[in-house]
Amino acid sequence: MKKIALILIALIFVLTACQPVDLDAPAPVFDTGIDPNAWKTIPAGEFLAGQFNEEVLIDYDYEMMVTLVTNAQYAEYLNAALADGVIKIVDDQVMGYYPGDEFHGGRHEERIDAGDYLHVPLKNPALRLTFDGTTFSAKPTWANHPMTMVSWFGAKAYCEYYGWRLPTELEWEKAARGVDGRPFPWGDTIARNNANFLSSRDPFEDMRTFGSRTTPVGFYNGMSYNGYQTLDSASPYGLYDMAGNVWQWTADIYAGQHYRYLRGGSKDVYENALRVWKRNNATPTYVSPAAGFRCAR
Amino acid sequence: MQELLRRFSYLFRSTKGLILTAIALVSLQTALFGMLSGPMADWGIKDIVVRIFGMRLVEMEREGRIIILYHSIAMVVVAIETYMITSLLPMKDQLRIMINSTITVGYLAVLFGGLPFAYWGHNWAFHGIYIAGLALIFFAGCMLAVALFPWQEAYKVTDKQYAHTKAGYSMERIAFFAMAITTLASALFGAVPGSYYGNGFQTFLAENVVREPHKSALDLAVIGHLHIMLALIAIACTLIIGRWMDFKGILHKLAMPLMIVGSIVLSMGTWLVVPFEEIAHFIIYGGSTLAMLAALFLVIFSWRKLIREGLARKGLVKGNLFQSIAALVSDPLKFGATWQMVFMNFTVSGVGIFVAVKLDEIFRIWQFMDERSILTGHWHILATLTATILLMYYADLAGLKGKVRQWFGWCLILFSDLAFAAVTVYEMRRLFVEESVQQPLNNTTTLLGDIGLGAVLLILAALMGWRLVDLFKKRGRWSSEIHHRLNETEVEE
Numbered sequence: 001m002k003k004i005a006l007i008l009i010a011l012i013f014v015l016t017a018c019q020p021v022d023l024d025a026p027a028p029v030f031d032t033g034i035d036p037n038a039w040k041t042i043p044a045g046e047f048l049a050g051q052f053n054e055e056v057l058i059d060y061d062y063e064m065m066v067t068l069v070t071n072a073q074y075a076e077y078l079n080a081a082l083a084d085g086v087i088k089i090v091d092d093q094v095m096g097y098y099p100g101d102e103f104h105g106g107r108h109e110e111r112i113d114a115g116d117y118l119h120v121p122l123k124n125p126a127l128r129l130t131f132d133g134t135t136f137s138a139k140p141t142w143a144n145h146p147m148t149m150v151s152w153f154g155a156k157a158y159c160e161y162y163g164w165r166l167p168t169e170l171e172w173e174k175a176a177r178g179v180d181g182r183p184f185p186w187g188d189t190i191a192r193n194n195a196n197f198l199s200s201r202d203p204f205e206d207m208r209t210f211g212s213r214t215t216p217v218g219f220y221n222g223m224s225y226n227g228y229q230t231l232d233s234a235s236p237y238g239l240y241d242m243a244g245n246v247w248q249w250t251a252d253i254y255a256g257q258h259y260r261y262l263r264g265g266s267k268d269v270y271e272n273a274l275r276v277w278k279r280n281n282a283t284p285t286y287v288s289p290a291a292g293f294r295c296a297r
Numbered sequence: 298m299q300e301l302l303r304r305f306s307y308l309f310r311s312t313k314g315l316i317l318t319a320i321a322l323v324s325l326q327t328a329l330f331g332m333l334s335g336p337m338a339d340w341g342i343k344d345i346v347v348r349i350f351g352m353r354l355v356e357m358e359r360e361g362r363i364i365i366l367y368h369s370i371a372m373v374v375v376a377i378e379t380y381m382i383t384s385l386l387p388m389k390d391q392l393r394i395m396i397n398s399t400i401t402v403g404y405l406a407v408l409f410g411g412l413p414f415a416y417w418g419h420n421w422a423f424h425g426i427y428i429a430g431l432a433l434i435f436f437a438g439c440m441l442a443v444a445l446f447p448w449q450e451a452y453k454v455t456d457k458q459y460a461h462t463k464a465g466y467s468m469e470r471i472a473f474f475a476m477a478i479t480t481l482a483s484a485l486f487g488a489v490p491g492s493y494y495g496n497g498f499q500t501f502l503a504e505n506v507v508r509e510p511h512k513s514a515l516d517l518a519v520i521g522h523l524h525i526m527l528a529l530i531a532i533a534c535t536l537i538i539g540r541w542m543d544f545k546g547i548l549h550k551l552a553m554p555l556m557i558v559g560s561i562v563l564s565m566g567t568w569l570v571v572p573f574e575e576i577a578h579f580i581i582y583g584g585s586t587l588a589m590l591a592a593l594f595l596v597i598f599s600w601r602k603l604i605r606e607g608l609a610r611k612g613l614v615k616g617n618l619f620q621s622i623a624a625l626v627s628d629p630l631k632f633g634a635t636w637q638m639v640f641m642n643f644t645v646s647g648v649g650i651f652v653a654v655k656l657d658e659i660f661r662i663w664q665f666m667d668e669r670s671i672l673t674g675h676w677h678i679l680a681t682l683t684a685t686i687l688l689m690y691y692a693d694l695a696g697l698k699g700k701v702r703q704w705f706g707w708c709l710i711l712f713s714d715l716a717f718a719a720v721t722v723y724e725m726r727r728l729f730v731e732e733s734v735q736q737p738l739n740n741t742t743t744l745l746g747d748i749g750l751g752a753v754l755l756i757l758a759a760l761m762g763w764r765l766v767d768l769f770k771k772r773g774r775w776s777s778e779i780h781h782r783l784n785e786t787e788v789e790e
Contacts, residue, residue: 021734051357052499106510107575108661126733183356199339211736247664256510259665268732269666270338275356281508282664289733291664 021210023125027141028203030225034218036073036144038066039297040175040238047174048181051277056170064167064175065294067217067240068146068248069158071128071138077158078120078129078136086161087119089131094120096157106256110283118285119154126289144216146246146292152260152284155249155293166251167296169279172263175296176243177276178236185235185242190274194233195220195244196267197274203228205267212267214289215245243274246292258283266290304768306779312384313694313778315397316377320691321761322408323373328754330366330416336747353418361500365415365427369408371526371680372434376404377687378533379441382473384783385540387452392444400437406430431488438481445474458545460553468553469544473536475557479564480529486568487522490515504672508665517571525567527676528585531683532560535592538634540784541690542599552594559588589646596635600625603632629706630697634689636710637682644717645679648725659728667727674724678717685713688757694783695764696774708756716749 041063049056078094081087087096100114122131127149128142150158159165167175176185184190192200196215199205203225204213218240219225222232235242247262259281265274268290272278282291307314331337332346333354347354354362379400383393410426447470454461460468493515494500503520506512512520536556544552563584569577607624608616616624626632652660652671660668689709697705722729723742730738767773 021736023733051360053357108508108657109510110657124733126731188356207736208740209736211739254510257508259508262664270334272356272359273666275359280665283662286662286664288664 023210024139025206025210027213028226029141030203030216030219032144032216032218032221032223034067034221034240036065036067036070036217039063040066042171042175042237045179047177047179049170049173049277051275053181056174058170058174062167062171062296064171064237064239064296066238068246068292068294069155070144070217071147072143074147074150074158075129075136075138077161081157081161082136087157088116089122090116092121092123093118094122094154096153098153098156101253101258102255104256109256110258112258112284117153118151118287119157120150121287124149124287142214145214146217146241148214148246148289148292149287150249150292151287152249152282154287156251158293159295162295164295164297166249166293169250169252169261169263171296172248172250173276175237175239176235176264180236182236183275183277184233185239185276186231186233190243190271191231193220193228193230195241195265195271195274197244197265197271198267198269200244200267200271214267217241217245219245243276246290247280247288249291249293251296260284262291300771303779304775307768307775309401310397311779311781312380312397312783313781314775315380315401316691316694317764319373319377319380319404320688320757321764323370323377324754324757324761326370326373326408326412328758330412331754336743350416352416354416358415360502360505362415363502364500365411368431369411371530372404372407372430374530374684374687375434376400377691378530378537379437381537381687381690381783382441382533383444385537386445386470386473386784388444392440396437396440396444399433399440403430403433403437406433435481435484435488438477438484442474442477442481445470445477447471447474456545458549460550468557469536469539469549472553472556472560473533475560476529476533476536479560480526480533483522483525483529483564483567486518487526490518490522494519504669507668507672508661514571517574521567521570523676524581525564527679527683528563528567528588529560531679532556532588534683534686535588535595535638538599538638538686538690539595541634541693542595542602542631544595544598546598548594548598552591552598555587555591555594559584559586559591563588585646592638596638599631599635603628629703629710630689630693633706633710634686637686637689637713640714640717641679641682644721645675645682648675648721663727671724674720678720681713682717685709685753692760695760697760705756705760708752712749712752712756714749716746716753719743719745719749 041061042058044058044060046055046057048054078087082089087094089095095116096119098112098115098117101112103109103111120127120129128139128145128147130137130139156166177183182188184194186194193202196202196204196212196219198212199207200212202215202219204215205211220230220233221240223230233243234240242264244265245267246264247266248264250261250263252261260283262280262282263276263278265278273280282288308318309315329346329350333343337343346352380397383396406426407430410423410428410430414420414423414427447466452467452470453465454467462468462471501516501519503523506516506520509516539549539552561584563581566577566580566584569580604616604621604624607627608614608620610627611620611624613620648671660671689706692702692705692709719742723739723746726735726738726742764775768775
């Protein structure tokens with residue numbers, strides 16, 4: 001009898017591991033009051049970069065988007081870019097041209113030749129956009145959430161379509177932490193209601209079923225949402241979501257490697273990966289429900 | 298007072314007492330600091346622990362803290378292995394006492410200097426104590442190498458069943474000696490970059506720089522150091538288990554040269570990572586293959602022996618398949634020690650080889666964070682698996698008998714392997730599930746991992762509790778263990 005009970009328990013565990021995940025499980029809809037079209041200026045000057053606070057000079061002013069690019073913004077872009085012929089649909093994928101990178105023969109370096117590359121996979125169930133054959137739309141619940149399932153090529157193409165660009169890693173880091181060497185955009189320590197990270201208990205998360213999901217851009221602004229009180233977690237320059245929610249693609253292309261770097265941590269990592277100097281990287285065609293971007297100019 | 302002194306003498310002067318003290322301290326350390334990460338942090342236990350103990354965790358210093366924690370745990374394990382070696386192998390008593398006392402003071406200094414420095418603010422006096430502790434352990438290692446020097450008349454083998462040179466010198470002693478020498482050199486290999494990066498607290502974890510295309514010589518030295526130290530701790534563990542099993546005969550004669558050459562080649566391979574990274578990997582593969590082959594011979598020998606002894610206890614000379622298997626697993630502690638070596642191939646070596654072979658095709662397509670989780674899981678499993686093997690040996694030394702031995706042994710095997718298997722699936726999860734639908738798999742593997750590790754910690758706590766209670770008895774087991782040496786066989790059923 002005991003053996004049967006043990007086998008049953010083991011079976012339940014295995015079956016639990018295989019249960020399907022409802023990616024369209026209902027989610028609350030909140031207006032954060034933060035304008036995703038807003039920009040902030042980061043003034044020229046030195047700042048403390050990296051884990052060990054090395055002084056680095058950025059000798060020009062630049063602007064960064066206050067929030068991550070949203071699903072609604074990206075859908076709008078896709079419609080315009082498709083109409084302009086900048087992007088195309090091939091095999092249920094949004095594709096676009098990239099002129100290629102110089103190949104340096106670095107260890108494990110892959111060639112990135114000129115050609116069409118994946119921007120967004122349309123059939124992936126994790127995508128928060130719909131496409132009816134002619135028009136892209138953001139799924140209503142997710143319209144003000146960060147655009148995800150977008151490759152580095154797709155992020156770059158969005159920014160460049162409007163005459164902007166992806167921020168470099170250093171620009172991103174300065175915008176995130178200001179000049180005083182803090183580890184998080186808002187200060188020295190992190191609480192669960194500072195940002196969206198693994199098991200941060202936000203209203204969009206259910207770790208028993210679908211796990212952690214994105215929060216609307218600018219969610220952690222000190223507002224209370226149906227009793228869930230957030231802390232105002234803007235960076236010193238007033239940028240939101242510079243830690244957690246989704247990893248953010250940056251612009252740099254380094255000699256000898258094909259990887260592109262992401263910053264900021266995400267909903268799927270522990271809080272230590274939200275420290276502003278932490279880096280992630282992936283091939284430029286990598287797409288993830290935990291990777292998005294914002295632009296600079 | 299006299300009674301207290303006797304217990305102190307047992308805990309800090311006898312081999313079994315020293316091992317017990319070290320295991321108790323490393324258990325407490327693991328229990329306390331294990332509450333600062335993973336699911337314990339999820340459940341809010343980390344916050345409580347930090348508040349209760351008044352820890353000061355500065356974000357910038359996380360990597361440095363972890364490095365000190367890893368070293369603190371590793372130094373206790375090194376001390377435990379040293380106590381076992383000094384007791385198992387013949388050597389001069391004076392040297393044995395000097396080695397054991399030096400390494401004991403060393404690891405205590407590492408624990409009580411390093412951890413306060415890392416977790417309770419920066420009192421540099423504590424850092425000094427930590428470094429002094431590491432230096433003492435290194436010095437104890439030098440003395441161990443001297444004590445183990447194999448080309449001495451007194452240590453020639455008398456029983457020709459044990460591997461020996463033509464002149465009669467013990468090949469096993471040479472293997473221990475080679476392990477000690479390469480460990481000392483590999484410790485220096487880490488000490489140099491450690492001094493550089495530690496000066497200013499500019500520390501990094503090796504798994505964080507794995508995709509950096511250009512690593513400095515010191516970066517490579519750190520990476521080489523951590524790999525070889527873990528490998529050499531595992532090799533020392535294998536040699537110790539070989540002594541426990543009384544490894545001898547033809548397989549011993551085949552295994553010992555392989556272990557000697559394997560240790561040296563493997564170590565040289567990791568040192569060569571600095572100047573010749575690409576070629577070094579092939580040398581490492583060569584060295585580890587030899588060492589693993591030697592471990593395989595030990596497994597074959599010990600399983601044959603366990604079957605033979607198990608059948609003999611039932612009055613049989615030869616048994617059928619089922620009788621042989623029953624005989625093999627009849628003593629879970631002795632079976633478990635070598636079974637864990639086999640299991641290591643599924644969770645560490647096999648995974649490592651698979652990742653290396655498919656690196657560009659699969660793993661480098663993933664985001665770095667996913668590759669990092671494999672690396673971290675991989676070596677955590679290797680380290681913990683080695684610890685379970687040593688724990689099985691200690692449980693035997695501690696005198697577990699009958700049903701308690703069966704329960705302890707089987708719980709340790711099953712729950713630790715459950716945890717290791719779950720962690721292996723978790724770290725490789727991207728092979729099985731898409732990122733967007735990973736949560737159920739994450740939940741199941743995390744739960745199984747926690748159940749496994751939690752159960753192991755509980756049975757370890759039970760063992761420690763039993764031994765603690767024993768210390769309060771006037772004529773407890775401790776009183777008869779004061780003068781025990783590990784190479785003295787206790788015949789008791």
